[in-house]
Amino acid sequence: MSEAHVRAFVRESEEGITELNNSLLALESDPDDSEAMDAIFRTAHTLKGNAAAMGFGDFSGLAHAMEDLLDEVRGGDMAVSGALMDRLFEAVDLLDAMLGEIDESGDTSIDPTGVEDDLRVLAEEGADALDAENGDGASEASDDVTESDAGDSDDNTAADPGGADGGADDGGDDAVAVDPEFDHDLSPGDDEGIYRARVDLGGADMPGIDAMFVLEAVEDGFGGLSCDPDREAIEEGEFDDTFDLYVVADAGATLEAGVDAVSQVESVDVDAVDPAPGDDATADASDDATVDTGDDAGDDASDDAGDTDPEATDGEASEASAAADAGDGDDGDDDGDSSSDSGSGGGGGSNTSSSDNISSVRVDVEQLDDLYGLVEQLVTSRIKLRREMEEADIDSDNLDELDKISTNLQDTVMDMRLIPLSAVVDTFPRLVRDLARDQSKDVNFDIDGRDIELDRTILTEIRDPLVHILRNAVDHGIESPEEREAAGKDPTGTIELRADRERDHVTIVVEDDGGGIEADALREKAVEEGVKSRGEVEAMSDAEARELVFHPGFSTNDEVTDVSGRGVGMDVVRTTVKDLDGSVSLDSTPGEGTRFEIKLPVTVAIVRVMFIEVDGVEYGVPIKNIAEVSRADGIDVAHGDEIVRHDGEIYPVLRLGEVLDTAGAAGAAGGADDALADGGNDDADSRNHDAGDGDGMLLRIHDEKRPVALHCDNVLHQEEVVVKPLEGILSGIPGLSGTAVLGDGDVVSILDVETLGGRR
Structure with a gap:
C-alpha cells in the first residue's frame, strides 16, 4: 500500500477519533441522546471499515468490538454508566495510540487484545462483567465470540439504510443469475423504483477501499441502498471482481451515470428490479431483471441511457463524482438533494450548478509554508523595487498594479493559513x-x-x-x-x-x-x-x-x-x-x-510598521501598538519623572535614546548586529532634558499594551514589512522583538514596546 494511502487513512481516522470522543461525551451526559449513539456507530463503523481495507486488522478488530458493545447499549441490554464509558474511552485512547504508530512507521506494534477481549466480554455478559477484575476470564470468554457472531450487529444496522442482509455467495460473477428471492428490503417512493447496479472495479489493487468510494457516492446520491454480498464483505474486498448494489432511484439512467462517474469504477450494468413510473428506458428489461442479469440487459440500459438528455446525465455524474472524491457527509446530503431534484420527471434536463465541482482540496502544510515564504520574499522585493524607482524619480502605474496584485496574493495566502x-x-x-x-x-x-x-x-x-x-x-x-x-x-x-x-x-x-x-x-x-x-x-x-x-x-x-x-x-x-x-x-x-x-x-510575520529615528539610527514600531503620534511638547515632570497627559490620564515618557543605549549594549555583548549595537548614544549630556523642550516626537502606546509614551527624534514613514523574530542568544534582548529587511537591504530592529527598558 502506498504512503499516500496511509497518510489519507491517518488524517481521516484522526478526525474520526475526535468525533468519537465528543460523541461519547455527549452520550455520557445524556444516555438517551439517540443522535450521539448514531454518530458513535457511524464513526466506529467507518474506522473499522477503513482499517480493515488498509490491512490494519488489530485496529479494525478493536473498533468492531466497540461497535458490538454499543449495540447492546442501544438495544437497552446495558445502561450507560461511568464504568462503561471508562472502558470505551480506554478503547478510543488505544485506537489513538495505534494510529500514532501507523502515522510514524506505517504500521503498529500495539496489541489491543486485552482491551478488545474486555469489550467483547461486556457485550456477552452485560453489566455484571463490569465488576470482573480477572483479565484471564475475559480472554477465555472472548474465545466464544466468533467472527460471524460479532458481525451480526454490523453494517446493516449501523450504516445500511436498507438494513438488508447479503444473499449471494459470490455476488459478483457475471455468469451467475441474481437470486430472485434476494431481500433488498428497500421501499421506493411514489416516483421512484428499485434498480440493481452490477459494479466492476477492474483489477483494483485495494478493492475494499475503491468499493468504499462507490458505496459512499451511491449512499449520498440516492434514496436507499442494499448490498450483495453484504456491506462489510464489500468494504473488506471479499468479492470476486464485481458486486451488486440495489438502489432506490428515479431512473436507471440516473443510477448508471452516477455510479459510472466514480473514478474507481471500470464498468457498471444497471437493470430494473421494480422500475420507477414512466422510466421507459428500463421498463422493457424489468421483466427479466430478477431472473437473468446478462450483459445484454445492461447494454440495453446503457444504450437507452444515452438517449436521454445528456445534460441531465452529465450533471448527475458530476454530482456523484464530487461526493465520492470529497467523502464528506454534509456535502453528500446536498448532492443527494440535487440528484433527486434533477432526476425527477423521468430524466428531464437539468442545469449544472456549483455543487458539480469539487469545492476543496487537501494541501500538505509544508507546501503551504513554502508558498507563504515565497510571498514574504515577494513583499520584500516589491518594497525594494518601489524604493529604487522613487530614488530614480520614476512613476509607473505598473508598480501600483503590482502592489495591488501582491497585496491580494498576500491576503489570500494569509487566509489559506487560517484554521x-x-x-x-x-x-x-x-x-x-x-x-x-x-x-x-x-x-x-x-x-x-x-x-x-x-x-x-x-x-x-x-x-x-x-x-x-x-x-x-x-x-x-x-x-x-x-x-x-x-x-x-x-x-x-x-x-x-x-x-x-x-x-x-x-x-x-x-x-x-x-x-x-x-x-x-x-x-x-x-x-x-x-x-x-x-x-x-x-x-x-x-x-x-x-x-x-x-x-x-x-x-x-x-x-x-x-x-x-x-x-x-x-x-x-x-x-x-x-x-x-x-x-x-x-x-x-x-x-x-x-x-x-x-x-x-489572527496572523503573524507580515505587519505594518512605523519607522522612527533615534540618535541617527532607524527603528520600527508595529502600527497596531500605537494609539497616537504627536509632537513632544507639553511634557511635564511629576515626582522627578517625565509625563504627558491625555484625556485625564497620565502617561510616563520613555526616551528611546536612553533606553536603546542599554539595549544596544546588551545586544553588543551578546553578539548582536550593528543595527542593535548602535542604538544608543554614549554622551551623558544627551540624557539631560528640560521638560517641555518640544524636541522630537511622541508615540503614545495603546493602554492594553503598555500605558506609556515613547520619545524619538523623528517619525520617518510607514511600511509593510516581513518581521523575522530574533533567535538564539539574541532572543532575550529586552525591547527588541525582531528585525525587518528594507528595500535598500538595511536591517532594521523592530521594538517590543512591552519590554523596553527591561520591563517584563
Whole structure:
C-alpha cells in the first residue's frame, strides 16, 4: 500500500477519533441522546471499515468490538454508566495510540487484545462483567465470540439504510443469475423504483477501499441502498471482481451515470428490479431483471441511457463524482438533494450548478509554508523595487498594479493559513472530563466560537497554554461537590471557553465558577518560596498579587500531582502568548471564580510598521501598538519623572535614546548586529532634558499594551514589512522583538514596546 494511502487513512481516522470522543461525551451526559449513539456507530463503523481495507486488522478488530458493545447499549441490554464509558474511552485512547504508530512507521506494534477481549466480554455478559477484575476470564470468554457472531450487529444496522442482509455467495460473477428471492428490503417512493447496479472495479489493487468510494457516492446520491454480498464483505474486498448494489432511484439512467462517474469504477450494468413510473428506458428489461442479469440487459440500459438528455446525465455524474472524491457527509446530503431534484420527471434536463465541482482540496502544510515564504520574499522585493524607482524619480502605474496584485496574493495566502479553533479545542472536552473524574469532581464544559479562525502557527502554539489553563481550572478552581454544596453552589462546576474575533485580533476567554484566587494566599506563598520579599508583597494590590501565578517556578500546591505542583504551566502560558505577540490577563473573585483572557493576532510575520529615528539610527514600531503620534511638547515632570497627559490620564515618557543605549549594549555583548549595537548614544549630556523642550516626537502606546509614551527624534514613514523574530542568544534582548529587511537591504530592529527598558 502506498504512503499516500496511509497518510489519507491517518488524517481521516484522526478526525474520526475526535468525533468519537465528543460523541461519547455527549452520550455520557445524556444516555438517551439517540443522535450521539448514531454518530458513535457511524464513526466506529467507518474506522473499522477503513482499517480493515488498509490491512490494519488489530485496529479494525478493536473498533468492531466497540461497535458490538454499543449495540447492546442501544438495544437497552446495558445502561450507560461511568464504568462503561471508562472502558470505551480506554478503547478510543488505544485506537489513538495505534494510529500514532501507523502515522510514524506505517504500521503498529500495539496489541489491543486485552482491551478488545474486555469489550467483547461486556457485550456477552452485560453489566455484571463490569465488576470482573480477572483479565484471564475475559480472554477465555472472548474465545466464544466468533467472527460471524460479532458481525451480526454490523453494517446493516449501523450504516445500511436498507438494513438488508447479503444473499449471494459470490455476488459478483457475471455468469451467475441474481437470486430472485434476494431481500433488498428497500421501499421506493411514489416516483421512484428499485434498480440493481452490477459494479466492476477492474483489477483494483485495494478493492475494499475503491468499493468504499462507490458505496459512499451511491449512499449520498440516492434514496436507499442494499448490498450483495453484504456491506462489510464489500468494504473488506471479499468479492470476486464485481458486486451488486440495489438502489432506490428515479431512473436507471440516473443510477448508471452516477455510479459510472466514480473514478474507481471500470464498468457498471444497471437493470430494473421494480422500475420507477414512466422510466421507459428500463421498463422493457424489468421483466427479466430478477431472473437473468446478462450483459445484454445492461447494454440495453446503457444504450437507452444515452438517449436521454445528456445534460441531465452529465450533471448527475458530476454530482456523484464530487461526493465520492470529497467523502464528506454534509456535502453528500446536498448532492443527494440535487440528484433527486434533477432526476425527477423521468430524466428531464437539468442545469449544472456549483455543487458539480469539487469545492476543496487537501494541501500538505509544508507546501503551504513554502508558498507563504515565497510571498514574504515577494513583499520584500516589491518594497525594494518601489524604493529604487522613487530614488530614480520614476512613476509607473505598473508598480501600483503590482502592489495591488501582491497585496491580494498576500491576503489570500494569509487566509489559506487560517484554521478554525475547533481543530484544537474539540479535544478539550475529553481532557476536562478525565481530569474531573480523576479528582471526583463534577464539571460542565462549554465551548463557544469553534469557527473562529487563527493562523496555523498561532493555533499550534496556543494549544499548550489553553491546556494549562484548563488543568488549572479543574485542579485549583472547581471545588469538590461537597465544598460547593456547603458554599451554596450547584455541586456541578462550570468551565467555559469562548472565542471572539475583532478585526485583526482574537480574544479567547477561559472562565470558571470555582473558588477563585485568594490574593493573600498568593502573597504568603510568594514569601515562603522566596519569590518576593515581605515588603514587596505587602505593597502589591490584590490584582498585582494574583499576577504572581505567572511567575516562573511558582505554585500554590504543596503536593506534586499528575496535574500540578511543579511550578510550571502558568509561566508557560504568559511566555508563549507573549512570543506570539499576544497578551494574557487574569481576573478573579474569591468564592465566585476566575477568568483568563488571551488576546492574539489572527496572523503573524507580515505587519505594518512605523519607522522612527533615534540618535541617527532607524527603528520600527508595529502600527497596531500605537494609539497616537504627536509632537513632544507639553511634557511635564511629576515626582522627578517625565509625563504627558491625555484625556485625564497620565502617561510616563520613555526616551528611546536612553533606553536603546542599554539595549544596544546588551545586544553588543551578546553578539548582536550593528543595527542593535548602535542604538544608543554614549554622551551623558544627551540624557539631560528640560521638560517641555518640544524636541522630537511622541508615540503614545495603546493602554492594553503598555500605558506609556515613547520619545524619538523623528517619525520617518510607514511600511509593510516581513518581521523575522530574533533567535538564539539574541532572543532575550529586552525591547527588541525582531528585525525587518528594507528595500535598500538595511536591517532594521523592530521594538517590543512591552519590554523596553527591561520591563517584563
